[in-house]
Amino acid sequence: MSKMTKKERFLATSLKLINEKGFKATTIRDLASSLNCEVANIYNYIDxxxxxxxxxxxxxxxxxxxxxxxxxxxxxxxxxxxxxxxxxxxxxxxxxxxxxxxxxxxxxxxxxxxxxxxxxxxxxxxxxxxxxxxxxxxxxxxxxxxxxxxxxxxxxxxxxxxxxxxxxxxxxxxxxxxxxxxxxxxxxxxxx
Amino acid sequence: MSKMTKKERFLATSLKLINEKGFKATTIRDLASSLNCEVANIYNYIDxxxxxxxxxxxxxxxxxxxxxxxxxxxxxxxxxxxxxxxxxxxxxxxxxxxxxxxxxxxxxxxxxxxxxxxxxxxxxxxxxxxxxxxxxxxxxxxxxxxxxxxxxxxxxxxxxxxxxxxxxxxxxxxxxxxxxxxxxxxxxxxxx
DNA sequence: GTCTATAATTCGATAGAC
DNA sequence: GTCTATCGAATTATAGAC
Missing domain, CATH: 1.10.357.10 (Tetracycline Repressor, domain 2)
Known part of the structure; x- marks a missing residue:
């Protein structure tokens, strides 16, 4: 996990969370929360x-x-x-x-x-x-x-x-x- | 379909729609729309x-x-x-x-x-x-x-x-x- | 039972300062 | 890149007249 870029880390964490909750049920706020960052930062990685x-x-x-x-x-x-x-x-x-x-x-x-x-x-x-x-x-x-x-x-x-x-x-x-x-x-x- | 009660008709229509779109993606408005009724009426049938x-x-x-x-x-x-x-x-x-x-x-x-x-x-x-x-x-x-x-x-x-x-x-x-x-x-x- | 209207909340996404 | 703040839209659900 240590050599991951931030984007890779984001993708891996999001993937796991989306699997647990389902895509529709996983909100951008959920992703931000599990990454300990703010909602706005998510959009540094994705469109x-x-x-x-x-x-x-x-x-x-x-x-x-x-x-x-x-x-x-x-x-x-x-x-x-x-x-x-x-x-x-x-x-x-x-x-x-x-x-x-x-x-x-x-x-x-x-x-x-x-x-x-x-x-x-x-x-x-x-x-x-x-x-x-x-x-x-x-x-x-x-x-x-x-x-x-x-x-x-x-x-x-x-x-x-x-x-x-x-x-x-x-x-x-x-x-x-x-x-x-x-x-x-x-x-x-x-x-x- | 003709002898169904309204609730049965609602349940059958909803079931089909939820299957097509997914539960999370199917809104109460979608259900009302497919039944040609208003949103509020849905709550006559379900809690x-x-x-x-x-x-x-x-x-x-x-x-x-x-x-x-x-x-x-x-x-x-x-x-x-x-x-x-x-x-x-x-x-x-x-x-x-x-x-x-x-x-x-x-x-x-x-x-x-x-x-x-x-x-x-x-x-x-x-x-x-x-x-x-x-x-x-x-x-x-x-x-x-x-x-x-x-x-x-x-x-x-x-x-x-x-x-x-x-x-x-x-x-x-x-x-x-x-x-x-x-x-x-x-x-x-x-x-x- | 059906409607209009709306409350209360949550959503994805963005603006702009730092 | 990160933050605060917020927008506009969509959501579930309800109130109250008919």
Whole structure:
């Protein structure tokens, strides 16, 4: 924390507070209070409360897309691609738990036209996952489930992570989580 | 819609609007506007905006607990219990999609002491699911995964439903969703 | 039950001195 | 960059006439 610039310190503190209270419920006065400064000073770091949310959300969204594009372009099997997608989500949860929680919980508070842009990015991401699963089904590696349902169900298996692991230190061992979720997704709960 | 009392009509309209905009972002003026009435009239139906949220959330929470208790007490296998839990979630999604979405997205906006009560109910529910999975593991029916991770991952597989199916008519066939999710949860994605 | 009017508070954001 | 002070708008909620 010591080598942070003031702006970085502000961004980190705000991110945590917004996660605890929610974006709408967190006021500029709340931010100032938790930083022990005056309301007016907040505007040294940001243009508006809205732009703060945009910075967080598009930042973490870009990280997901960057990782996903690397996975999609690599010459590995569909099964390996899906494993890497799981790993990416867990990595990002470890490195940026608050941003990840914000990504899931607060994107609805974006305003147009940023909201439409975000939703488009979100859909693009889901479609990339869908493509991986579709490939796997066509190759006979994955079970032939309904593609939409399988994709959303798969993505959901990764969506509790931020909720139960927000904050430092991460409560569960990332490698163990990865192993367990991979097993759940690939083989299911039942033995037979 | 025609046989609704005015209060029922108000509750249904408000529920939909709160889901679209978010609880904090939905103002009493928004509610009045969508009902073509004045702000003051809203308070014929409710005591406060906060109590409105409480009514919705504890109502749907109770329905989940009621269904869950019936399942837990029944003399069926762990596998059948888990199947019924899946079915219950899908049933409630079909019957009360907006309440279900609210349950996931807006419970953070409760205030103390209601917030603590809600969180306790939420934890109790998760623990009931956990017990079912634990039973199945002990009986050798379910794979021996980490109990916490398995429970949260399982519950998450049911958590995209409200997101992709909010509103009427339900876009996907409930029986098909049930079949597909059950297969995903029990057998996983991979063929082998 | 419905309306007009308004109270009381809180919000995001800014002006201007230092 | 930091402060004091404040603006203008929006918010929940109520009073009181009809």
């Amino acid at each position: 508006s409360k809205q732009s703060l949310l945009e910075t967080y959300l598009f930042g973490i969204s870009n990280e997901f897309h960057f990782a996903m594009d690397t996975i999609i372009d690599s010459k590995i099997s569909s099964e390996e691609k899906l494993k890497l997608i799981i790993r990416t989500h867990i990595d990002l949860m470890v490195k940026k738990p608050y941003e990840l929680a914000l990504l899931v919980n607060e994107w609805r508070n974006l305003k147009e036209p940023k909201l439409s842009t975000f939703i488009a990015e979100k859909n693009t991401y889901e479609n990339k996952v869908k493509t991986v699963i579709k490939e796997g089904m066509e190759q006979g590696v994955f079970r032939s489930l309904d593609l939409e349902i399988a994709t959303f169900t798969f993505l959901s298996t990764l969506r509790w992570l931020h909720d139960k692991n927000t904050g430092y230190p991460i409560k569960m061992d990332p490698l163990e989580i990865e192993k367990q979720i991979t097993q759940f997704v690939f083989s299911g709960l039942c033995i037979d | 406060s905006k906060q109590s409105l949220l409480e009514t919705y959330l504890f109502g749907i929470s109770n329905e989940f607990h009621f269904a869950m208790d019936t399942i837990i007490d029944s003399k069926i296998s762990s596998e059948e219990k888990l199947k019924l839990i899946i079915r219950t979630h899908i049933d409630l999604m079909v019957k009360k999609p907006y309440e279900l979405a609210l349950l996931v997205n807006e419970w953070r906006n409760l205030k103390e002491p209601k917030l603590s009560t809600f969180i306790a109910e939420k934890n109790t529910y998760e623990n009931k699911v956990k017990t079912v999975i634990k039973e199945g593991m002990e009986q050798g029916v379910f794979r021996s995964l980490d109990l916490e991770i398995a429970t949260f991952t399982f519950l998450s597989t049911l958590r995209w439903l409200h997101d992709k199916n909010t509103g009427y008519p339900i876009k996907m066939d409930p029986l098909e969703i049930e079949k597909q999710i059950t297969q995903f949860v029990f057998s996983g994605l991979c063929i082998d």
